[in-house]
Amino acid sequence: MxxxxxxxxxxxxxxxxxxxxxxxxxxxxxxxxxxxxIDHYTPESAMEHYKMIKEVERAGDKLSNKVFDELNTTFITxxxxxxxxxxxxxxxxxxDRINGCARRIAFYKPQRMPKSMSRMALxxxxxxxxxxxxxxxxxxxxxxxxxAKAYCKELHEIENRADDEYQSFIMELFECENDSKxxxxxxxxxxxxxxxxxxxxxxxxxIKTIIVKYA
Amino acid sequence: MxxxxxxxxxxxxxxxxxxxxxxxxxxxxxxxxxxxxIDHYTPESAMEHYKMIKEVERAGDKLSNKVFDELNTTFITxxxxxxxxxxxxxxxxxxDRINGCARRIAFYKPQRMPKSMSRMALxxxxxxxxxxxxxxxxxxxxxxxxxAKAYCKELHEIENRADDEYQSFIMELFECENDSKxxxxxxxxxxxxxxxxxxxxxxxxxIKTIIVKYA
Amino acid sequence: MxxxxxxxxxxxxxxxxxxxxxxxxxxxxxxxxxxxxIDHYTPESAMEHYKMIKEVERAGDKLSNKVFDELNTTFITxxxxxxxxxxxxxxxxxxDRINGCARRIAFYKPQRMPKSMSRMALxxxxxxxxxxxxxxxxxxxxxxxxxAKAYCKELHEIENRADDEYQSFIMELFECENDSKxxxxxxxxxxxxxxxxxxxxxxxxxIKTIIVKYA
Numbered sequence: 001m002x003x004x005x006x007x008x009x010x011x012x013x014x015x016x017x018x019x020x021x022x023x024x025x026x027x028x029x030x031x032x033x034x035x036x037x038i039d040h041y042t043p044e045s046a047m048e049h050y051k052m053i054k055e056v057e058r059a060g061d062k063l064s065n066k067v068f069d070e071l072n073t074t075f076i077t078x079x080x081x082x083x084x085x086x087x088x089x090x091x092x093x094x095x096d097r098i099n100g101c102a103r104r105i106a107f108y109k110p111q112r113m114p115k116s117m118s119r120m121a122l123x124x125x126x127x128x129x130x131x132x133x134x135x136x137x138x139x140x141x142x143x144x145x146x147x148a149k150a151y152c153k154e155l156h157e158i159e160n161r162a163d164d165e166y167q168s169f170i171m172e173l174f175e176c177e178n179d180s181k182x183x184x185x186x187x188x189x190x191x192x193x194x195x196x197x198x199x200x201x202x203x204x205x206x207i208k209t210i211i212v213k214y215a
Numbered sequence: 216m217x218x219x220x221x222x223x224x225x226x227x228x229x230x231x232x233x234x235x236x237x238x239x240x241x242x243x244x245x246x247x248x249x250x251x252x253i254d255h256y257t258p259e260s261a262m263e264h265y266k267m268i269k270e271v272e273r274a275g276d277k278l279s280n281k282v283f284d285e286l287n288t289t290f291i292t293x294x295x296x297x298x299x300x301x302x303x304x305x306x307x308x309x310x311d312r313i314n315g316c317a318r319r320i321a322f323y324k325p326q327r328m329p330k331s332m333s334r335m336a337l338x339x340x341x342x343x344x345x346x347x348x349x350x351x352x353x354x355x356x357x358x359x360x361x362x363a364k365a366y367c368k369e370l371h372e373i374e375n376r377a378d379d380e381y382q383s384f385i386m387e388l389f390e391c392e393n394d395s396k397x398x399x400x401x402x403x404x405x406x407x408x409x410x411x412x413x414x415x416x417x418x419x420x421x422i423k424t425i426i427v428k429y430a
Numbered sequence: 431m432x433x434x435x436x437x438x439x440x441x442x443x444x445x446x447x448x449x450x451x452x453x454x455x456x457x458x459x460x461x462x463x464x465x466x467x468i469d470h471y472t473p474e475s476a477m478e479h480y481k482m483i484k485e486v487e488r489a490g491d492k493l494s495n496k497v498f499d500e501l502n503t504t505f506i507t508x509x510x511x512x513x514x515x516x517x518x519x520x521x522x523x524x525x526d527r528i529n530g531c532a533r534r535i536a537f538y539k540p541q542r543m544p545k546s547m548s549r550m551a552l553x554x555x556x557x558x559x560x561x562x563x564x565x566x567x568x569x570x571x572x573x574x575x576x577x578a579k580a581y582c583k584e585l586h587e588i589e590n591r592a593d594d595e596y597q598s599f600i601m602e603l604f605e606c607e608n609d610s611k612x613x614x615x616x617x618x619x620x621x622x623x624x625x626x627x628x629x630x631x632x633x634x635x636x637i638k639t640i641i642v643k644y645a
Contacts, residue, residue, distance in 0.1 A: 071427045072360070085427045089420065107386040145502070171537040180395040180610040184402070187614070205519065212501045212515045286642045287575070300642045304635065322601040395610040399617070 016077065016084055017139050019067050023091040024135045026060040027200075028128040030098040035121045037102055041113040050106035057099040064092040078139070083210050090203050091131070097196040098124060104192050108185040116169040120193040123162045127200035130154040134207055145215040148207060155204035162197035166190050231292065231299055232354050234282050238306040239350045241275040242415075243343035245313040250336045252317055256328040265321035272314040279307040293354070298425050305418050306346070312411040313339060319407050323400040331384040335408040338377045342415035345369040349422055360430040367419035367426075377412035381405050446507065446514055447569050449497050453521040454565045456490040457630075458558040460528040465551045467532055471543040480536035487529040494522040508569070513640050520633050521561070527626040528554060534622050538615040546599040550623040553592045557630035560584040564637055575645040582634035582641075592627035596620050 030053055037049035067088040071081050078084075101121075105113075134151035141148055169190050177183050245268055252264035282303040286296050293299075316336075320328075349366035356363055384405050392398050460483055467479035497518040501511050508514075531551075535543075564581035571578055599620050607613050 068423060068427065072430055081427045082424050085424055103382055107382050108389060167533055167537050174538060174611055174615065180614075181389055181398070183611070183614065184395075184398065185389065208498060209512050209515055212498065212511045215502055283638065283642065287645055296642045297639050300639055318597055322597050323604060396604055396613070399610075399613065400604065 015070060015074075016067065017135075019063060019070070020084075020088060020091065020135050020138065021132070023060060023063050023067075023088060023095075024128070024132040026056060026063065027091065027094050027098070027131060028125065030056045030060075030095050031121065031125040031128045034098050034102055035118070035125060037105060038113055038117050038121045041105070043109040043111075046102075046106040046109065050102040053099050053102040057095050060092050060095040064088045079210055079214065083206070083213070087203070087206050087210070090199065090206050091135075094127070094131070094196065094199045094203060097192065097199045101189065101192045101196055104189045108189065110185045110189065111179075111182060114169065114186065116165055116172075117190060117193060120162055120165055120190065120197075123158050123165070124193065124196045124200070126158050127155060127197055130158065131200060131203050134204065138207075138210075141211060142214050145211045148211060152204035152208050152211075155201045159197045159201040162194050166194040230285060230289075231282065232350075234278060234285070235299075235303060235306065235350050235353065236347070238275060238278050238282075238303060238310075239343070239347040241271060241278065242306065242309050242313070242346055243340065245271045245275075245310050246336065246340040246343045249313050249317055250333070250340060252320060253328055253332050253336045256320070258324040258326075261317075261321040261324065265317040268314050268317040272310050275307050275310040279303045294425055294429065298421070298428070302418070302421050302425070305414065305421050306350075309342070309346070309411065309414045309418060312407065312414045316404065316407045316411055319404045323404060325400045325404065326394075326397060329384065329401065331380055331387075332405060332408060335377055335380055335405065335412075338373050338380070339408065339411045339415070341373050342370060342412055345373065346415060346418050349419065353422075353425075356426060357429050360426045363422055363426060367423050370416045370419035374412045374416040377409050381409040445500060445504075446497065447565075449493060449500070450514075450518060450521065450565050450568065451562070453490060453493050453497075453518060453525075454558070454562040456486060456493065457521065457524050457528070457561055458555065460486045460490075460525050461551065461555040461558045464528050464532055465548070465555060467535060468543055468547050468551045471535070473539040473541075476532075476536040476539065480532040483529050483532040487525050490522050490525040494518045509640055509644065513636070513643070517633070517636050517640070520629065520636055521565075524557070524561070524626065524629045524633060527622065527629045531619065531622045531626055534619045538619065540615045540619065541609075541612060544599065544616065546595055546602075547620060547623060550592055550595055550620065550627075553588050553595070554623065554626045554630070556588050557585060557627055560588065561630060561633050564634065568637075568640075571641060572644050575641045578637055578641060582638050585631045585634035589627045589631040592624050596624040 033049060033053045033056065037046060037053070040049075068085065071077065071085055101124075130151045134148050134155070137145075137148035137151065170187060173183055173186055177186070248264060248268045248271065252261060252268070255264075283300065286292065286300055316339075345366045349363050349370070352360075352363035352366065385402060388398055388401055392401070463479060463483045463486065467476060467483070470479075498515065501507065501515055531554075560581045564578050564585070567575075567578035567581065600617060603613055603616055607616070
């Protein structure tokens with residue numbers, strides 16, 4: 001039944017937007033858990049938090065597979081199918097990266113958790129909020145792309161701030177830390193946090209490309 | 216003659232598939248040589264193996280240039296020309312990355328070659344096999360994308376396993392290795408091995424985008 | 431007035447090429463300043479040079495935003511709007527990466543500035559020149575893509591040379607440097623220099639995709 005011609009021909013547009021919104025919610029959930037992990041960090045508790053983030057990441061994986069399956073059984077889509085596909089994939093990448101941050105912390109078990117990490121996790125959460133707002137605008141994009149553009153700009157600015165935070169942290173790390181292993185561990189963890197905001201900015205770039213195509 | 220109008224108008228579809236299949240074979244050749252390099256590693260022998268991989272990588276480079284040239288002299292293509300172009304480019308990127316792994320090993324000359332490296336090289340080879348299978352499905356993609364999807368899923372799963380292997384290795388490295396230089400060298404090498412499976416997963420993503428567009 | 435129908439319908443093609451050319455000029459300016467920074471490096475002077483590069487980077491940011499705005503108020507474009515958008519974005523990425531190199535140097539303040547860094551900065555400048563030439567060819571691309579292809583090949587070759595330089599430098603670094611911090615700092619800086627030529631090669635790949643689509 002699912003693949004029947006009738007089913008394929010029935011307009012199905014609306015279902016993509018809820019799925020994309022759910023993917024944005026998953027990003028926020030993962031970033032909330034990451035803030036928890038970092039703010040209450042102990043080398044012992046980190047693995048427990050990481051496992052919770054891993055579960056959220058798996059839920060995101062299922063959602064993005066669902067988008068892919070829907071694309072293959074739907075004729076009429078609100079945007080070019082490859083744009084929906086790449087947007088869903090990139091939303092999933094953000095969650096993957098947050099999961100990557102949690103895993104590095106849980107596996108590397110640094111001795112301390114500098115305040116910088118906490119600030120970067122908050123920026124990732126900010127990205128999640130901007131992404132949710134931007135995704136909310138998708139169904140009116142062809143009429144009014146003004147707000148969506150503003151949210152993409154926010155993502156660009158948050159990434160810039162995260163980058164500054166990362167570089168300042170590394171500078172301080174080189175100055176104050178003398179344990180080479182600890183330097184490498186903290187550098188790798190903060191790099192992954194910064195890359196999570198990078199991926200979030202990529203979501204903005206994909207949405208801007210969609211704007212350029214349709215607006 | 217090559218650029219004559221008659222030549223350009225003659226349907227030429229079939230020639231792209233053999234070239235893409237050859238590019239997949241190149242990936243497997245390179246990964247076989249990488250397994251050899253790692254399993255019989257000595258700081259002295261690595262350079263010799265690397266040179267062999269470098270030659271395979273050059274052959275891949277020529278093949279992907281050939282795809283580019285063919286695209287510019289052919290009117291009718293089985294998929295959008297930019298999709299063939301990006302697929303050929305990404306197949307070439309996988310071989311490039313395998314070459315990058317071999318080069319890092321040959322240049323950094325780590326004191327030991329942990330078993331993890333060997334397991335990751337085997338996963339890269341597995342990727343090569345899945346890629347070959349997926350590319351074999353390209354000419355029936357518009358009729359039946361079922362198998363191609365399954366191979367893309369395999370690539371995603373292998374990448375996940377390689378990522379787990381990489382992270383476990385790094386964790387162990389931080390615990391057991393005390394020579395900072397050796398930590399940096401082995402971290403960089405294993406990171407490049409993991410990235411080779413990343414690139415392979417990207418091949419899967421491009422094929423999934425093609426499926427979404429045409430299936 | 432800017433968004434009036436008349437304005438949107440008036441053919442506007444020519445304006446994109448000047449903007450893209452300006453973005454290429456920005457890359458050259460940034461790379462000239464980077465050469466200065468490196469050739470006259472002292473841990474004290476680096477921050478001053480970095481600030482100058484930062485200003486050039488901001489100018490590039492404004493230009494690429496201008497391209498985005500123009501795309502949203504223009505009906506007729508010389509290529510698909512998403513291709514112009516991704517080309518402008520990637521040109522901006524090259525400048526961003528040059529800025530990233532300067533920032534790492536200014537923030538990490540390595541004790542010495544090896545000759546390799548200088549050679550890589552020169553290669554980045556070479557990339558800038560090839561990019562400018564390639565962009566000059568855009569408006570005749572549909573008639574004759576021969577020269578544009580040659581410049582893309584140049585970018586590929588410069589990236590290969592930069593990669594060789596990077597790897598040789600790292601090999602030497604592991605052999606001759608014993609201060610772990612200094613190893614990490616110089617490795618990170620040279621990696622960023624190499625990545626700037628990577629981004630430049632990506633410009634070539636986007637232009638090649640445009641050639642494949644239109645030539």
